[in-house]
Amino acid sequence: xxxxxxNYLLSQLRSSALEAKGVDRTTSAAANPTGLDFSEQLKxxxxxxxxxxxxxxxxxxxxxxxxxxxxxxDVMVASQKASVSFQAMLQVRNKLISAYQDVMSMPI
Numbered sequence: 843x844x845x846x847x848x849n850y851l852l853s854q855l856r857s858s859a860l861e862a863k864g865v866d867r868t869t870s871a872a873a874n875p876t877g878l879d880f881s882e883q884l885k886x887x888x889x890x891x892x893x894x895x896x897x898x899x900x901x902x903x904x905x906x907x908x909x910x911x912x913x914x915x916d917v918m919v920a921s922q923k924a925s926v927s928f929q930a931m932l933q934v935r936n937k938l939i940s941a942y943q944d945v946m947s948m949p950i
Contacts, residue, residue: 855887855930887934891927898924 898920904912 855890855934856883859886859890887931891924891931894920894927895924 898917901912901917901920905914905917
């Protein structure tokens, strides 16, 4: 498995979260020059993954119940998006845990 660049992944998750909120990326950076703190970014990314997973579950449920407006292709695409976003978040968590363990094992 390839090594994922955590900073790149966090920036992508942050970008997706801003898009979901309808915030323009250029104005959000200018409005807050110090940027969001790390905990807010992480919380937003987790909420984004949660939203994608809920949408996937809703589409699966609607398709199972026989809703004619929900196509199988949409269900499968939403399911894959949810899976990929969860796996990405899992990799970020693993990198954070690894970094924490490295810091904690450093001699004082």
